Amino acid sequence: MAETSVRLKAWKSLVGGVNIILGAICGSIMILMLVLTCVNVAMRYIFDNPIAWADQFTSYGLVYLTFIGAPYVLSKHGHVSMDLFSPKRDSILKNRSIVVINVAGIIYCSMFFLLSVRELRKVIAKKSMVLDAIAVPEWIVILVIPIGFALLIVQFVDNMLAVKQDTSE
Numbered sequence: 130m131a132e133t134s135v136r137l138k139a140w141k142s143l144v145g146g147v148n149i150i151l152g153a154i155c156g157s158i159m160i161l162m163l164v165l166t167c168v169n170v171a172m173r174y175i176f177d178n179p180i181a182w183a184d185q186f187t188s189y190g191l192v193y194l195t196f197i198g199a200p201y202v203l204s205k206h207g208h209v210s211m212d213l214f215s216p217k218r219d220s221i222l223k224n225r226s227i228v229v230i231n232v233a234g235i236i237y238c239s240m241f242f243l244l245s246v247r248e249l250r251k252v253i254a255k256k257s258m259v260l261d262a263i264a265v266p267e268w269i270v271i272l273v274i275p276i277g278f279a280l281l282i283v284q285f286v287d288n289m290l291a292v293k294q295d296t297s298e
Contacts, residue, residue, distance in 0.1 A: 137290060144287045151280070155194055162190045181262040188256035189270055196277025200284040219256040224292050231292075234285040237266070249275055 169183035202208055249271050257267045 140290065141287070144283060147280070147283075148201050148204045151197050155198045155201060158190050158194055158197075162187050184260045185263060185265075188264075192270060193273050196273045197280075199277055200280035203281060203284045204287070227292050228289055231285045231289040235282055238278045238285065239282045242275050242282065245271070245275040245278060 165180070165183050166187060169180045195279035200277055249268060252267045259265045259267050259270060
C-alpha cells in the first residue's frame with residue numbers, strides 16, 4: 130500500500146512538472162505571437178514593409194498552442210464542464226461519472242493519437258513541404274498533434290487517479 134502511494138506521488142509530481150513546462154511553453158508562444166504581430170503591424174503601417182512570415186508563424190503558433198495547451202487546461206479543470214451532482218450528496222455517482230468521462234476521453238484521444246501518428250508517417254515519407262512565405266517541412270507543423278493527444282491521454286489517466294486517490298482517503 131505504501132509503495133503504491135509513493136508511486137502515485139511520483140506520478141503526480143512528474144505529470145505536475147510536465148504541466149508546468151507546458152504552461153511555460155504556451156505562455157512563451159503567446160508572448161512571441163503577440164510581439165511578432167505588434168511588430169508586423171508597425172512594420173506594415175509605418176514602414177510599408179510587413180514581415181512576410183509573421184502570419185505563417187502565428188498560424189503555426191495557434192496549432193501548437195491548441196495541442197500543447199489542451200493537456201494543461203485539462204489539468205486545471207479549465208475545460209467546459211457541468212456540475213450535475215451535489216458534492217456532498219452524490220459523491221459516489223459524481224466520482225463514477227468522472228471516471229466514465231475520463232475513460233471516454235482516453236478512448237477518443239487514443240483513436241486520434243493513432244490517426245495523427247499515421248498521418249505524420251505519411252507526411253514524413255512524402256517529405257512534403259508547406260509552401261507559404263517560408264517553405265516548412267509539413268511534419269514540423271503536424272508533429273504537435275500526436276504529442277498533444279498523447280499528453281491528453283496522460284492527463285486523463287492522471288485525472289482518474291485523482292478520483293481513485295480521493296475515494297481511498
